[in-house]
Amino acid sequence: MADPHAVLERSRTVAVVGLSRDPAKAAHRIPQQLQGAGFRIIPVNPHTGELLGEPAYARLADVPEPIDVVEVFRPSAEAPEIARQAVAAGARALWLQQGIASPEAREIAESAGLDYVEDRCMGVEQRRYNITK
Template sequence: MSEHLWDEYRRIIGGARTIAVVGASAEPGKSAHEIPAYLLRKGFNVIPVNPHHRRVLGRPSFASLLDIGEPVDVVDVFRPAPETPAVARQALQIGARALWLQLGIVSDEARDIAEAAGLRVIMNRCLGAVHAELELAGEPTRTT
């Protein structure tokens, strides 16, 4: 993997305090549950976004990004690729700084929407795994 890509991961994760997780799951064992739980344990303010749950990981869950009443740094997405352009548009509306599509999720349209507005975009990579790799390498994983 290129050093440029690792630099981008460092900038996104290191500068993040609040991560909204679109598609967060209340079911232990699912990646959409385990990754937000990991991020919580690492000190991030995790905001679940899932209209089918009132609470996820003991935290209030919002129906959409537009319902969140606080600043969000990173929007982490656990939804199918066809849904991600709408998520990218909402990420822009709430002033997020980065759009992160989880492992297996790729959308050129979502990337184009987000990048055109200046958001950093990562696709097809697990945020939790990248964070863990940065920690193992002795990288600072929080700057705020």
């Protein structure tokens, strides 16, 4: 597993798969926190057109710009497919949020040269190291 601090330091653009419309959910609060710290957030959610003031995309393949890290707020069972999509999109890292882990997703990501972090909260790590962009 990659060092979370190093992944955050090297990243600016974060595509968030499963970014929620509900401000009470971590899948909304954490990306909002990262956005406040200067990270560029790209929502990936097929059920809405805009989140956090940014256009939302139905799939990673629809994102029209380079992605540094794909942050995942979806069940572990979906992680391998998201890992394949992250590889195809040319992302540099795959980050599975706290409570999400997948040996298969790890194998897919690391075999393709992506940095991989699992079962860690990106918001907690951003605060811990006070990383801003």
